[in-house]
Amino acid sequence: xxxxxxxxxxxxxxxxxxxxxxxxxxxxxxxxxxxxxxxxxxxxxxxxxxxxxxxxxxxxxxxxxxxxxxxxxxxxxxxxxxxxxxxxxxxxxxxxxxxxxxxxxxxxxxxxxxxxxxxxxxxxxxxxxxxxxxxxxxxxxxxxxxxxxxx
Amino acid sequence: xxxxxxxxxxxxxxxxxxxxxxxxxxxxxxxxxxxxxxxxxxxxxxxxxxxxxxxxxxxxxxxxxxxxxxxxxxxxxxxxxxxxxxxxxxxxxxxxxxxxxxxxxxxxxxxxxxxxxxxxxxxxxxxxxxxxxxxxxxxxxxxxxxxxxxx
DNA sequence: CACAATTAAATTTTACACAATATTATTTGC
DNA sequence: GCAAATAATATTGTGTAAAATTTAATTGTG
Numbered sequence: 509x510x511x512x513x514x515x516x517x518x519x520x521x522x523x524x525x526x527x528x529x530x531x532x533x534x535x536x537x538x539x540x541x542x543x544x545x546x547x548x549x550x551x552x553x554x555x556x557x558x559x560x561x562x563x564x565x566x567x568x569x570x571x572x573x574x575x576x577x578x579x580x581x582x583x584x585x586x587x588x589x590x591x592x593x594x595x596x597x598x599x600x601x602x603x604x605x606x607x608x609x610x611x612x613x614x615x616x617x618x619x620x621x622x623x624x625x626x627x628x629x630x631x632x633x634x635x636x637x638x639x640x641x642x643x644x645x646x647x648x649x650x651x652x653x654x655x656x657x658x659x
Numbered sequence: 660x661x662x663x664x665x666x667x668x669x670x671x672x673x674x675x676x677x678x679x680x681x682x683x684x685x686x687x688x689x690x691x692x693x694x695x696x697x698x699x700x701x702x703x704x705x706x707x708x709x710x711x712x713x714x715x716x717x718x719x720x721x722x723x724x725x726x727x728x729x730x731x732x733x734x735x736x737x738x739x740x741x742x743x744x745x746x747x748x749x750x751x752x753x754x755x756x757x758x759x760x761x762x763x764x765x766x767x768x769x770x771x772x773x774x775x776x777x778x779x780x781x782x783x784x785x786x787x788x789x790x791x792x793x794x795x796x797x798x799x800x801x802x803x804x805x806x807x808x809x810x
Numbered sequence: 811c812a813c814a815a816t817t818a819a820a821t822t823t824t825a826c827a828c829a830a831t832a833t834t835a836t837t838t839g840c
Numbered sequence: 841g842c843a844a845a846t847a848a849t850a851t852t853g854t855g856t857a858a859a860a861t862t863t864a865a866t867t868g869t870g
Contacts, residue, residue, distance in 0.1 A: 513771070514707055515700070515703050515704055515707060515719060515720075516793070517786075517789065518703065518771060518789075519774060519785050519788060519789040519792065520678075520681045520682075520685070520771075520774055521700060521703075521720075522789050522792035522793050522796060523674060523677055523678045523681065523792055524678045524681075524682075524696075524700075525720075525721050525796050526674055526678075526792050526795055526796040526799070527671075527674045527675045527677075527678040528721065528827075528828095529721070529796050529799045529800045529803065530671045530674065530675075530799055531671075531675075531827095532800075532803055532828085533799050533800075533802060533803040534671070535828095535829095544854095544855065544856075545675075545856090546855085546856060546857090547855095547856095549666070549672060549675075552666050552669065552672075553666055556665055556666060561818085562818075562819065562820095563817090563818060563819085568666060569666075569676075570676050570679065570680070571856090571857075571858090572857080572858065572859085573818075573819050573820065573821095574819095574820080574821075574822085574857075574858060574859080574860090575856060575857050575858070576819090577819065577820055577821085578820095578821095578855080578856080579855080579856070582854095582855080593819095597817095597818085597865075597866070598818095598864075598865055598866090599817065599818040599819070599864070599865045599866070600817095600818060600819085600865095601818080601819065601820095620664070620669060620671075623670060623671055623799070625802070626798060626799045626802035626803065627795055627798050627799060628794075628798035628802075629795065629798070634670050635668075637670060637791055637795070638668065638669075638670040638673050640788055640791075641670065641673035641674055641677050642667070642673050643779075644677055644778055644780065644788070645673060645676055645677040645680050647777060647778050647779035647780070648677070648680045648681055648684050648774070648777045648778060649680045649683075649684075651684060651776070651777035651779075652680065652683055652684040652777065679857075679858090682857095683858085686858095686859095695824095695825065695826075696826090697825085697826065697827090698825095712848080713848075713849065714847090714848060714849085722826095722827075722828090723827080723828065723829090724848075724849050724850065724851095725827075725828060725829080725830090725849095725850080725851080725852085726826065726827050726828070727849090728849065728850055728851085729825085729826085729850095729851095730825080730826070733825080748835075748836070748847090748848085749834080749835055749836085749848095750834070750835045750836065750847060750848040750849070751835095751847095751848060751849085752848080752849065752850095
């Protein structure tokens with residue numbers, strides 16, 4: 509008695525579609541900063557932490573070096589960050605903001621506002637939704653890691 | 660008095676990260692079907708509708724032809740769908756399931772179950788979350804479309 | 811000290827996303 | 841009755857994602 513349910517009933521699709529529509533909604537704003545959405549996320553981390561290794565960025569954003577390395581090179585070529593091998597441990601690459609990269613933070617303040625305004629929801633509702641999504645994400649991630657993929 | 664809030668407070672990031680972690684959690688299951696996540700979504704639509712134009716698929720999934728055309732060619736090469744120019748209107752390409760593609764539906768039943776089990780939530784909670792995400796998606800999409808990008 | 815195991819990045823490959831443009835088919839206006 | 845507008849796909853180019861492999865540096869153990 510399996511229920512073959514409709515696309516609209518699949519939570520995974522709602523989340524996937526919503527993620528892409530937020531990114532599209534942000535795009536005209538991000539264009540003015542010369543950033544893509546994942547690049548903006550990297551700067552959010554750096555504005556918060558000041559300086560970071562590629563590894564730490566990957567842990568915060570849940571992205572691997574295969575994604576981050578070329579992305580960081582593009583952000584570096586825009587003059588917003590610097591990438592340097594750590595002197596204590598030559599395996600590590602330290603990423604830090606340039607003055608230009610730091611200065612961009614102020615111009616980026618409008619971006620979270622755009623989500624609030626476009627959402628048609630109250631700040632409390634969005635906060636609650638954020639809590640739910642973080643909880644779901646934790647559960648799904650841990651479940652995934654708890655299953656040995658091969659031996 | 661701007662509040663420069665943390666990455667963890669950005670709903671956009673929770674949604675973006677959750678979308679990717681669900682897709683990663685699905686992957687071992689999708690591998691057994693020989694599908695990627697977007698390819699699975701295309702099949703969900705076809706299992707529901709039977710047959711579809713590329714245009715209709717794009718409307719259902721919110722994807723454009725630049726994404727769908729190569730994706731559909733890959734699914735066709737696996738023998739799961741057929742792509743044909745419509746005879747009434749030669750501009751349209753009709754996509755329909757092969758027997759093999761139809762047969763895959765049964766083996767895919769376990770995928771929504773995996774989200775339910777991994778989520779640590781009750782079906783009602785997931786349904787509620789789905790409602791919220793669909794509503795947010797609608798608002799964000801319409802807001803985006805209501806802003807003329809250029810003239 | 812030696813050297814295997816581990817760790818951090820980078821590289822390679824495949825597959826999306828999506829903007830912009832091109833191509834071809836249909837419809838519409840006059 | 842045909843030029844112009846519109847519509848549906850396809851193509852191209854840029855930028856992620858993520859698995860798998862490689863390279864280089866560090867650490868643990870005998």
